Amino acid sequence: GQQVMQIPQYQHVQEGEDFTTYCNSSTTLSNIQWYKQRPGGHPVFLIQLVKSGDVKKQKRLTFQFGEAKKNSSLHITATQTTDVGTYFCAGETGANNLFFGTGTRLTVIP
């Protein structure tokens, strides 16, 4: 069945360091979405990537969608304590359902 793998599972960084999480799908995706979940909170939509090779930026966050539409990454430049949380990718195959990755829990050490 459809699987979306995400690595790493955990990441601890010093404040100011960069952070990257990677997502890989076993099948070609129609689009990929990224969500952030703060500790004790609920997932909140960050962005959707649709086109092959897409690169989008939101301030210090850079999102990429691979050429084959099977992988994606989220890169945070110069992390801040407000970046703490779990980042999920979620791939859609066109059937209106999202398959979520297992998430990367980011800890930022002040």
Next chain:
Amino acid sequence: DAGITQSPRHKVTETGTPVTLRCHQTENHRYMYWYRQDPGHGLRLIHYSYGVKDTDKGEVSDGYSVSRSKTEDFLLTLESATSSQTSVYFCASRGGDSATQYFGPGTRLLVL
């Protein structure tokens, strides 16, 4: 965030009892979803709905049923709760023209 609420927010129940969780949205969204979140598994889809009385199974539907009699409400029922159903349950909704799913605050369910 969209107006999406879940009730109850916390529940403790015993094995073998029925449990119903409610999701309510005020955005007139067509699609609604129930997920469970467990450590190491991320979010897994239980059931979803693509309209009133239109529902379908997700990845982990065994032991769960759903109903959607109104656009705004999506109910998740555990017919006979088991300890393996201890989890955090999230409801989500989205409009027909958008891929964005808006999540509710979650329900923490403990089955003893």
